[in-house]
Amino acid sequence: MAINRFECVLSAILHEDPEVVPQIIGFTTEMARAKLMPILERRAGRVLRGESHGRRSGRTEAAKRLEKALRWAELLDVFIISAGGGGFRTVRTARGGGMWRTVEWETGAVWRVGTVRNVWAREYIKYPVESEDDLDRLELPDPDDAERYEGVEEAIKYIRERGFFPSCSINGFFSGVWYFIRGPLHKILRDIYAKRSFFAELIRRVGEFNLKAEKNLLERGAMMIGWVDDLGYNKGPFMSPKLYEELILPWHKRAIDLAHKYGAFVNMHSHGNINAILPFLVNAGLDVLNPIGPSDNMDLAEIKEKYGDDLCLQGGLSKHIGFMTLDELKSHLVDVIGKGSPGGGFILSSEGELPYEMKPVNFRLFVELSRKYRRNPTRLSALLR
Numbered sequence: 001m002a003i004n005r006f007e008c009v010l011s012a013i014l015h016e017d018p019e020v021v022p023q024i025i026g027f028t029t030e031m032a033r034a035k036l037m038p039i040l041e042r043r044a045g046r047v048l049r050g051e052s053h054g055r056r057s058g059r060t061e062a063a064k065r066l067e068k069a070l071r072w073a074e075l076l077d078v079f080i081i082s083a084g085g086g087g088f089r090t091v092r093t094a095r096g097g098g099m100w101r102t103v104e105w106e107t108g109a110v111w112r113v114g115t116v117r118n119v120w121a122r123e124y125i126k127y128p129v130e131s132e133d134d135l136d137r138l139e140l141p142d143p144d145d146a147e148r149y150e151g152v153e154e155a156i157k158y159i160r161e162r163g164f165f166p167s168c169s170i171n172g173f174f175s176g177v178w179y180f181i182r183g184p185l186h187k188i189l190r191d192i193y194a195k196r197s198f199f200a201e202l203i204r205r206v207g208e209f210n211l212k213a214e215k216n217l218l219e220r221g222a223m224m225i226g227w228v229d230d231l232g233y234n235k236g237p238f239m240s241p242k243l244y245e246e247l248i249l250p251w252h253k254r255a256i257d258l259a260h261k262y263g264a265f266v267n268m269h270s271h272g273n274i275n276a277i278l279p280f281l282v283n284a285g286l287d288v289l290n291p292i293g294p295s296d297n298m299d300l301a302e303i304k305e306k307y308g309d310d311l312c313l314q315g316g317l318s319k320h321i322g323f324m325t326l327d328e329l330k331s332h333l334v335d336v337i338g339k340g341s342p343g344g345g346f347i348l349s350s351e352g353e354l355p356y357e358m359k360p361v362n363f364r365l366f367v368e369l370s371r372k373y374r375r376n377p378t379r380l381s382a383l384l385r
Contacts, residue, residue, distance in 0.1 A: 002163070003375075005079040009165035013265055013287055013312045015345040021337060021374035022079035022165075023348040024290075024314065028322075029120045032356040036363045040075040062151050070162055077371050078164075079347070083155040083222070085169035086148060086213030088141070088180050106141050107180045118356040129182045132198055138181070140205060143212035153220040160223075167267065168222040170213050172229035173251040176206040185238070192239055192247065200247060207251040214255055218262040224288075225259045225266050232272025234296045241276045249277075253284045260285060267314065271351070273297045282310050291315035293351030301339045304346070312345045319352020326365055333366070337373050348374060 003020050011018035027033040066081075073081055092104040100114035108128030114121060128138055141148075152168065159166040171180065178188050182202055191199040214225055229248075232238050239247075252268070259266045267288035268281070273296045281289065292298045292315030300316045307313075316336035321329060340346035348370065354363065 004163050006160060006163055006165045009079050009347070012344050012347055015309065015312070015343065017344045019375075021341045021346060021348055023077055023370060023374060024080050025076055025078060025317075025348075025350060025370075026353045028353045028355045029115050029118065031115060031118060032354055032358070035356055036354065036358065036360065037072060037075070039360055039364060040367065044075060060151070062155075066155055066158065070159070070164065073164060076367065077374075080167050080224070081159045081164045083159055083166040083168050084149070084152040084217075086143060086210075086217050087169055087171040087227075088176075089148075105180055107138075109180045109183075124179075124183050127181060127183055129202065132195070135198070135201065138205065140209050143209050144216065146216075148213070149216050149220055152217060152222075156221045156223065165224065166222070167224040167226050168217040169226045170210045170217070170255075171206060172227045172269075173203055173207055173210060173255075174231060174248050175227075175229045176210065177202045178230075181206060189238055192243055196247070203247060203251060207254070210251070211254060211258060214258055218259065218264055222259075222262075223264050225255065225264055226269065227255070228269045230272060231270045231277065232274045232296070234273050236273050237276055238272070241280070244277050245280055249280050249284065252281065252286070256285045256287075271296055275303070278303070278307060278311075282307050286311060288312040288314050288347070290347075291349055291351040294318050295320075295351060300336065304340060308343065308345050312347065313340060314347040315349045315351055316340050316346075317348065317350035319350065321350060321352075321366065322355035322358035322362070324362070326362060329362055329366060330369055333369050333373055341374070 005022065008018040008020050009022045012022050027036065069081055072078070089106050090103050091106050094102045096102055096112065096114070098114065100112055102125070103111045103113055105111070108126070109124070110126040112123040112125055129135055156166040156168070177183075177199070178185060182188055182191070188199070191202070210227070217225065229252075231244070231248075237244060256266045265287040267290065268286055269290050271291065271293060275298065278289075289311055292300050292303060292313050294300070294316070295318060298315075300313065303311075304313060316339070318332060321332060324332060337348060340348065354366075
C-alpha cells in the first residue's frame, strides 16, 4: 500500500505518531543534484520517468517544473513540496565569469551568486537603502498583484492530489531586511542597537508586505507558510532576546496568527543557536522550526524534551553527512531518527543538504537507510539497544 505523505506530515505536525517519519532533503547545488540524482533515476528505470511523459501536452513550463519536482520527491522520499510563494522576485540575471552570475531583485538589491568549492555562495553588491535618506525613496512591489500568485492555487491542489504536502513561502522578516533592503549583517545589527526606530521602520515595510503576500497565499489555499529568518550563529542569536522580543517577535506572531486563522501551519527556518528565543516562538504558536542544526549547537534531544509537545522539529542531520564514512552515516541516521521520532513532532531534514563531494555509494546508502529506518521503528529500536 502506498504511503500518503500528506497524512504523515499532518500527523507529525499534530504530534501524533505518523505511519512514516516525514523527510525533506535536497542538494547544496545544481552540480550536486546533477551528479547524484541520475543514480536514483537509473535505478527507477523507465516506468517512473515515463509517468509524466506525454501527459498534458501543452503544459506550461511551471507545470513541467512541478512535475519534475514531484518525480524527484518520489525518488528521494521527500514529503513536502513548494507550491510557490509571495516573496520578492528577481528582475534580471546576468552571467559573469566562471560559475558566477549577477542577480537583481525587484527591491533594487543586487547579489553576486555562484559556487565556491562546490558550495552555493552569494555576495551582496548593492542595497536600495544605504542610508536613512534612502528610506523615503524605497519602493516595494504591490503584494496584492494577482499575477504574483498565478498558478499557486492549482499547484497546491495538484501536490495534495499526488499525496504530498504543499508549502508556500514569503520573505523572512529580519532576513528580508538583511537580504533585500539594507544589509550587510553588521550594518543591520548596528541599526538594531544604535538606530532602533530606523530599523523598526525597515522591518515594518517588509513586514506589511509579507503579511499581505501571506494573506494572498492563504486565500488561494496555502496549507503551510514558510519563511527564512536566519537569526543567529553557533554561539547564540544575533541580538539579545529582549531586542528580538521587541522588534521581530511581533511580526512573527502576526504571521503565525494569520496562518492559524486560515487553518494553516507555519514553518520557520533559522540557522544559528537560537535556544534563547525558543520560548518566545513556542508561546507565539509556531508550528514547525527548522533546521535544528547540530553544528549550531541546537541539540535535538534537549529541544525535543523541552518543547516537543508544542513544536514540531524539522532537521537533526549534520551538514557533514556528505563527508561521513558509511558506518558514520548509518550511525548518525539511527541516532537522529531515534531521538527525534518518538511521539511524533519530527520531520527528518539536514542543516546543510547533500553536497557534490558525497560519494555515490554513500548517497545510495543514505536514501535506502532513511527509507528503512523511518518506516521501521522496531528495527531502529533494536539497533539503538
